[in-house]
Amino acid sequence: MAGAAKPYAEVRESVRALCAQFPASYWRELDRGRDYPKAFVDALTKAGFLSALIPEEFGGSGLPLSAAAAILEEVQAAGCNGAACHAQMYMMGTLLRHGNAVQKQKYLPEIAAGKIRLQAFGVTEPTSGTDTLGIATTAKRDGESYVINGQKIWTSRAEHSDLMLLLARTAPKEQVKKRSEGLSVFIIEMREALGKGLAIRPIRTMMNHATTEVFIENLRVPAENLIGEEGQGFRYILSGMNAERILIAAECVGDAKWFIEKASAYAKERSVFSRPIGQNQGVQFPIARAYAQMRAAELMVAEAAGRYQRGEDCGEEANLAKLLTADASWTAANMYVQTHGDFDFAEEYNIERKFRETRLYQVAPISTNLILSYLAEHVLGLPRSY
Ligand SMILES: Cc1cc2nc3c(=O)[nH]c(=O)nc-3n(C[C@H](O)[C@H](O)[C@H](O)COP(=O)(O)OP(=O)(O)OC[C@H]3O[C@@H](n4cnc5c(N)ncnc54)[C@H](O)[C@@H]3O)c2cc1C
Numbered sequence: 001m002a003g004a005a006k007p008y009a010e011v012r013e014s015v016r017a018l019c020a021q022f023p024a025s026y027w028r029e030l031d032r033g034r035d036y037p038k039a040f041v042d043a044l045t046k047a048g049f050l051s052a053l054i055p056e057e058f059g060g061s062g063l064p065l066s067a068a069a070a071i072l073e074e075v076q077a078a079g080c081n082g083a084a085c086h087a088q089m090y091m092m093g094t095l096l097r098h099g100n101a102v103q104k105q106k107y108l109p110e111i112a113a114g115k116i117r118l119q120a121f122g123v124t125e126p127t128s129g130t131d132t133l134g135i136a137t138t139a140k141r142d143g144e145s146y147v148i149n150g151q152k153i154w155t156s157r158a159e160h161s162d163l164m165l166l167l168a169r170t171a172p173k174e175q176v177k178k179r180s181e182g183l184s185v186f187i188i189e190m191r192e193a194l195g196k197g198l199a200i201r202p203i204r205t206m207m208n209h210a211t212t213e214v215f216i217e218n219l220r221v222p223a224e225n226l227i228g229e230e231g232q233g234f235r236y237i238l239s240g241m242n243a244e245r246i247l248i249a250a251e252c253v254g255d256a257k258w259f260i261e262k263a264s265a266y267a268k269e270r271s272v273f274s275r276p277i278g279q280n281q282g283v284q285f286p287i288a289r290a291y292a293q294m295r296a297a298e299l300m301v302a303e304a305a306g307r308y309q310r311g312e313d314c315g316e317e318a319n320l321a322k323l324l325t326a327d328a329s330w331t332a333a334n335m336y337v338q339t340h341g342d343f344d345f346a347e348e349y350n351i352e353r354k355f356r357e358t359r360l361y362q363v364a365p366i367s368t369n370l371i372l373s374y375l376a377e378h379v380l381g382l383p384r385s386y
Helices: 009-019 024-033 038-046 064-075 087-098 101-112 232-270 283-309 317-347 351-362 366-378
Strands: 118-122 138-142 143-154 161-169 183-189 197-202 212-221
Touching: 009 038, 009 064, 009 366, 024 351, 064 087, 064 232, 087 101, 087 143, 087 161, 087 183, 118 366, 138 161, 143 161, 161 232, 161 366, 183 212, 232 317, 232 351, 283 317, 317 351, 317 366
Parallel strands: 118 161
Antiparallel strands: 138 143, 143 212, 161 183, 197 212
16 A cells, blocks of 8 residues: 555564465465454564564563554554554553563563563453552552452453563552552462463454453462552553553554455455446545544554653554554445445455454544543543543
């Protein structure tokens, strides 16, 4: 597809070459059984893409966030689905920026070598939804351990991850000065914890996402697995959430590109009334509009990633990137369905699969309303609504 020259051209090319080994039929098969794309995740790991952000001293490539964005964008633009493994990239910041030297030395080389996966992010709970400060899972210090009790929901990839970053309350709400204090982040070694206080139940969803409910009962976690300072976890999670928004925004750009490229090709090739359907402006214009929307949104992803990797405040840009790209991918998805007509609805064209997959990003990892509310209150200074 035309457009400005892209940074990380070689990385992009290698990702595309790898993705070519995982054709649409591979994803369709997995989708039917809601199976985890293990071979794909293993290949990305082996090629070093999932350790792009790990510093070289720990065995990674030490690349900045914009490189991770390029990798995930290409995965989606090739028709694959990075949701099976994107968390390793966006959670990395929490460990890199706030983990201590011992934790980094213990986990990063093994993650970089592909021996273990850091793929599960336990924040959302059934009763609190978007209100992260309202979580009810508690961690109580007991000697050299913390004892954790509670429940998480929508903990994606929990069955396929060795490590989980978990957010829990270490001080009751009434006892903290600021609402955002009293929460802490822990590294949970899942294999060790399973059956000893940790239970996972898969949730079958509209698309193939390997998401789960996680039940935690008297789970003992060594105190050395606390990330940073006790009570400051919300701050650490927030910086991870900005990375998450930027990387998922890059995936949405990739999805939009996939829809636009396929729609353009089909509009040239499909002939009705003895001419290509793409000769009709009623068919051309929605494709052109989707392209314009995607290109504009793509610029905001670059802006947000740049700010993040320079260590600047990027809350506004990360939220804008997520909002604009999720809208762009959804516009492009609808446009493709309209362009392709009846044949969309047949599984074999993969449109319905990509359509279901990209719909998620209007809701998760943060829903559109909450982004608008952030912009209204924190950027435009409008009165707080909640
Ligand atoms: C497939 C999937 C995978 C996920 N993976 C993970 C994961 O790995 N780890 C994790 O921790 N979480 C995960 N999540 C959770 C995800 O981050 C939340 O679903 C998301 O934050 C939105 O939560 P909710 O829809 O339950 O929101 P709710 O808070 O229940 O809100 C429901 C609706 O009300 C609106 N709303 C609520 N409050 C307001 C308000 N004040 N103003 C305006 N509108 C409001 C919301 O925008 C939304 O439309 C996942 C979710 C899904 C569906």
